[in-house]
Amino acid sequence: MKRLLFILAIAASGSLNSCVDMDITPKNIVTDNELLNTPAGMDIYMSRMYSLMPFEDFKYTAQWGFESNGWLNSTGIEGTGEAVNREGLSASFTGERTSYWSKGFVLIRDANHLIETLPAFRENFSEELYNHYLGEAYYVRAMTFYTMAKRFGGIPLVTKVIQYPSSEDEMEVPRASEEETWDQILADFDQAIELLMPQEIKEGYANKYVALAFKSEAMLYAGSVAKYNQDVSGRLTGIGRKTGVRVIGFDEASWRTASVRYFTEAYQAARTIMQDGKYSLYKKRWIAGDTEAQYQNMVEMFSDLSSPENIYVKEYIFPTATHSFDAYNMPFSFRSPLSAGTCPTLDFVELFDGFDRYPDGSIRVTNGDQNASGEYLMFDSPLDFFKDAEPRLRAYVIFPFDQFRNKQIEVRGGVYTGDAPIKPFFSSYAYNNADTRYQNLSIYNGSSKSLYLSPREGGSQELVDYNGQQMTAAGQEGPFFDNGEATVTGLYLRKWLQTNPSAELGEGKSAQPFILMRYADVLLNAAEAAIELELVGASSPDGSSLLQVATDAINAIRERAGAVMLQGTLTGDVNGRNIVRKERRKELAFEHKSKWDIRRWRVAHYEGRDGFWGESRDKNKFSNNENFRFRGLYPFFSTKTGKYFFDARFQWIASKTFGYRPLDYYFEVPSGEVAKSSVIDQQPNR
Amino acid sequence: MLALVSSCSLFEADSYDAPDVTLVGSVVDVLTGKPVLTDQGSEGIRVRLTELSWGDNVEHNPDFYCMPDGTFQNTKLFKGNYHITVDGPFVPLLRRDPDGKELADESIVMNLETSHQVKFEVQPFLHVEWVGEPTVQNGKITAKVKVTRGVSPEDFKAKVEPMGNYNDDFLNMTDIQFFVSYSSSVGYRARDERWSSRLDYSGNSFEDLFGQTITIESNGEIPAGRTVFVRAAARINYNTPVGSGTRRWNYNEAKEILVN
Numbered sequence: 004m005k006r007l008l009f010i011l012a013i014a015a016s017g018s019l020n021s022c023v024d025m026d027i028t029p030k031n032i033v034t035d036n037e038l039l040n041t042p043a044g045m046d047i048y049m050s051r052m053y054s055l056m057p058f059e060d061f062k063y064t065a066q067w068g069f070e071s072n073g074w075l076n077s078t079g080i081e082g083t084g085e086a087v088n089r090e091g092l093s094a095s096f097t098g099e100r101t102s103y104w105s106k107g108f109v110l111i112r113d114a115n116h117l118i119e120t121l122p123a124f125r126e127n128f129s130e131e132l133y134n135h136y137l138g139e140a141y142y143v144r145a146m147t148f149y150t151m152a153k154r155f156g157g158i159p160l161v162t163k164v165i166q167y168p169s170s171e172d173e174m175e176v177p178r179a180s181e182e183e184t185w186d187q188i189l190a191d192f193d194q195a196i197e198l199l200m201p202q203e204i205k206e207g208y209a210n211k212y213v214a215l216a217f218k219s220e221a222m223l224y225a226g227s228v229a230k231y232n233q234d235v236s237g238r239l240t241g242i243g244r245k246t247g248v249r250v251i252g253f254d255e256a257s258w259r260t261a262s263v264r265y266f267t268e269a270y271q272a273a274r275t276i277m278q279d280g281k282y283s284l285y286k287k288r289w290i291a292g293d294t295e296a297q298y299q300n301m302v303e304m305f306s307d308l309s310s311p312e313n314i315y316v317k318e319y320i321f322p323t324a325t326h327s328f329d330a331y332n333m334p335f336s337f338r339s340p341l342s343a344g345t346c347p348t349l350d351f352v353e354l355f356d357g358f359d360r361y362p363d364g365s366i367r368v369t370n371g372d373q374n375a376s377g378e379y380l381m382f383d384s385p386l387d388f389f390k391d392a393e394p395r396l397r398a399y400v401i402f403p404f405d406q407f408r409n410k411q412i413e414v415r416g417g418v419y420t421g422d423a424p425i426k427p428f429f430s431s432y433a434y435n436n437a438d439t440r441y442q443n444l445s446i447y448n449g450s451s452k453s454l455y456l457s458p459r460e461g462g463s464q465e466l467v468d469y470n471g472q473q474m475t476a477a478g479q480e481g482p483f484f485d486n487g488e489a490t491v492t493g494l495y496l497r498k499w500l501q502t503n504p505s506a507e508l509g510e511g512k513s514a515q516p517f518i519l520m521r522y523a524d525v526l527l528n529a530a531e532a533a534i535e536l537e538l539v540g541a542s543s544p545d546g547s548s549l550l551q552v553a554t555d556a557i558n559a560i561r562e563r564a565g566a567v568m569l570q571g572t573l574t575g576d577v578n579g580r581n582i583v584r585k586e587r588r589k590e591l592a593f594e595h596k597s598k599w600d601i602r603r604w605r606v607a608h609y610e611g612r613d614g615f616w617g618e619s620r621d622k623n624k625f626s627n628n629e630n631f632r633f634r635g636l637y638p639f640f641s642t643k644t645g646k647y648f649f650d651a652r653f654q655w656i657a658s659k660t661f662g663y664r665p666l667d668y669y670f671e672v673p674s675g676e677v678a679k680s681s682v683i684d685q686q687p688n689r
Numbered sequence: 690m691l692a693l694v695s696s697c698s699l700f701e702a703d704s705y706d707a708p709d710v711t712l713v714g715s716v717v718d719v720l721t722g723k724p725v726l727t728d729q730g731s732e733g734i735r736v737r738l739t740e741l742s743w744g745d746n747v748e749h750n751p752d753f754y755c756m757p758d759g760t761f762q763n764t765k766l767f768k769g770n771y772h773i774t775v776d777g778p779f780v781p782l783l784r785r786d787p788d789g790k791e792l793a794d795e796s797i798v799m800n801l802e803t804s805h806q807v808k809f810e811v812q813p814f815l816h817v818e819w820v821g822e823p824t825v826q827n828g829k830i831t832a833k834v835k836v837t838r839g840v841s842p843e844d845f846k847a848k849v850e851p852m853g854n855y856n857d858d859f860l861n862m863t864d865i866q867f868f869v870s871y872s873s874s875v876g877y878r879a880r881d882e883r884w885s886s887r888l889d890y891s892g893n894s895f896e897d898l899f900g901q902t903i904t905i906e907s908n909g910e911i912p913a914g915r916t917v918f919v920r921a922a923a924r925i926n927y928n929t930p931v932g933s934g935t936r937r938w939n940y941n942e943a944k945e946i947l948v949n
Contacts, residue, residue, distance in 0.1 A: 238854050241932045242789035245746070255854070435882035435908060608934060627882060628864075665934020678748040685748075687789075688932030 068099030089487025138198030145191035226265035243684025301398035379648035394565035415478035416637035492635030537575030584617035724759035734777030787853030828910035
């Protein structure tokens with residue numbers, strides 16, 4: 004008993020002792036003192052910030068948002084018209100499953116912490132390095148605000164570290180107006196540009212030019228939104244219910260000046276990069292007049308890390324930091340485990356030079372005046388159809404029967420055994436007939452069968468006797484009308500895909516870099532801002548000739564692409580603007596950029612849809628008064644002639660329709676964030 | 690020990706009442722008392738309920754939509770004090786000035802406890818009426834319709850202008866849709882692309898055609914031997930709710946037609 008009391012007494016005294024203040028930081032917590040006083044510590048701080056950056060690359064899927072995994076990753080399928088696929092993911096960009104809201108504030112807090120705390124450690128670094136670190140914090144904050152602003156419009160501008168716990172007044176930050184938001188983004192980019200060194204500390208980190216390039220892109224977005232909101236029925240703007248702040252759109256009195264201000268900033272930022280001469284278009288393999296070399300040049304530029312065109316690149320390293328782009332986007336016979344995640348459309352191909360056209364500008368497949376009239380044009384090989392195609396297009400898209408990874412990509416929609424000349428399969432190719440497919444035709448399922456198609460690959464292929472041999476109806480690479488895992492449009496993607504035939508394919512086995520910003524972006528930003536300034540009669544901010552700069556930029560890109568050069572100088576009108584827009588649609592396809600361009604131009608909803616393709620196209624050819632669709636290009640083989648012909652029709656397999664309403668130009672703020680806060684406004688038009 | 694366990698109410702059933710309040714409503718024309726016909730879906734009349742007892746910062750309930758005949762019903766509501774409003778092809782009930790200040794709110798605020806009926810009396814933008822019976826020839830349906838204004842331009846302007854950014858173009862009739870479908874819920878959503886058609890009018894070119902008989906014909910050739918449903922709809926150049934960019938149609942009633 005005595006002994007027990009003794010033990011209890013010791014235990015009691017021990018517990019008393021523990022009440023003494025313990026103000027020694029535990030060893031497992033890293034503090035500012037350890038992180039912010041050496042370059043090595045700073046590197047750790049930076050690597051966390053950069054790893055949280057909202058980069059739209061091989062780990063980003065538009066329908067899902069920033070979920071940081073590469074599952075089913077593909078590009079351009081989100082209603083941009085560049086591509087479609089079989090998945091539900093191939094739908095308009097009207098929101099993201101994981102909204103970029105709370106994640107953004109985590110990163111902003113890291114940036115704000117650095118901005119507030121680093122001055123205390125100033126003497127540990129050289130002046131230049133200290134400034135550079137601060138510049139990176141401003142750059143990160145600008146990028147995060149920009150990422151949110153293009154989704155939501157006005158956002159809470161949290162520009163200092165909010166202590167927790169604290170009073171509600173301190174912790175609750177309402178959404179600022181859209182104009183204030185873009186002004187803050189502008190100010191943060193400007194701070195970053197002033198502080199950052201011209202050379203980054205580490206690959207993948209920011210430098211002055213990275214900030215300049217993204218500034219020009221962000222300001223182009225801001226200027227476009229300020230201007231083109233006016234064209235949306237009833238002006239796209241509104242006042243938040245809780246705060247009375249104009250959280251989306253611009254004031255009637257200020258949109259004009261704001262728009263010119265932003266376009267001017269976009270122009271100047273791009274011009275600074277162009278004049279400093281650090282970057283240039285990739286032309287290592289380029290040879291004037293040699294389309295084969297020009298094509299090879301544009302294939303290689305996307306994987307060459309030493310490219311002088313690369314301004315900002317997200318790199319991957321096998322086997323630790325990888326993605327799965329190849330595993331989901333290769334042609335059917337390379338599937339590993341999936342394929343055909345990005346099937347380019349005929350509408351996209353139509354943007355490019357080198358094809359015969361109908362009077363309305365669409366690509367010619369018959370000798371009539373539109374694709375429902377006349378007879379099909381015949382080709383010895385499907386590749387002949389593309390013999391004059393722009394080299395850039397061939398670098399982005401695999402044509403039927405072209406080579407890829409030492410293999411001929413055999414794409415054939417079906418085999419036709421009827422007599423030549425051959426009349427178009429359908430009497431109407433209009434939008435309202437899009438749901439009648441080849442397998443519904445009486446020449447396929449009627450009593451006198453002359454069209455052979457395959458529902459699936461392998462043993463499900465229909466066979467046709469041709470020259471004493473059996474020929475499969477569909478090509479080895481599809482399309483198969485009951486299996487969307489081969490091409491659904493007749494075309495496959497080439498851009499970004501691993502070209503080395505010996506490289507192993509599979510999920511998590513790809514390590515190609517993703518180019519987030521390249522010099523061509525900058526040229527296109529300069530050209531578009533220049534034309535927009537010219538359109539409103541604004542003066543050139545640096546005395547340069549706006550139209551000449553725009554013309555030179557477009558011609559530089561066209562020359563490298565092997566496209567037809569401009570005749571004369573661009574004009575400061577809608578026509579000139581559309582030439583620049585169209586060039587952007589072509590050059591930056593499959594780079595997660597077009598979906599933002601379509602949004603900022605306000606050309607996805609029905610009333611604005613004539614401008615969807617950058618150039619002007621009659622929207623009624625590809626949409627009804629709400630939805631729109633895209634077309635494929637399907638090669639067929641004619642046994643009577645031994646030749647190929649093409650049919651151009653709306654997506655045959657896994658047919659997708661897309662829709663866009665004006666209110667989709669501003670994403671819904673996550674409703675939980677609105678409900679739990681007394682100051683966060685939902686979009687007023689929802 | 691026992692006391693601990695029982696304090697968790699471990700053995701009690703979750704006794705919160707299931708939502709059992711029913712709200713039945715209709716949207717009618719204030720002048721004629723006739724229902725305002727609509728489309729079934731988010732381009733039709735939207736019903737929005739907000740439970741006010743949660744305080745100022747409440748989020749509205751999930752929206753739902755009227756049936757084509759302009760009525761709605763929800764049988765799974767919780768008891769409470771609700772703000773009930775509808776948005777559709779009629780003069781907005783809830784009107785705010787450009788600074789967000791409330792100008793008028795003709796919505797209904799009421800306690801919902803058991804089963805309730807509400808009626809919204811609104812000023813529809815347009816009336817669309819059949820003139821005679823549609824006829825069928827060679828798989829084409831020809832129908833005659835008449836479009837009239839449901840609200841006078843002066844009245845519309847008096848109520849909408851204070852909301853800001855007013856434009857006289859708002860009143861322009863822009864298009865007549867002729868929807869054809871195998872489904873009896875024919876409308877914007879349930880239409881057959883092959884046969885539905887439309888007539889567009891630019892600017893105020895329809896001004897002289899109000900009250901006149903307009904002939905509209907279906908597209909393509911409808912296969913014989915089946916029954917189809919047809920409906921016409923018209924709209925003005927004004928979106929509701931403001932800023933949504935959605936211009937909603939006023940409809941007439943669906944008709945069943947045998948194609949032979």
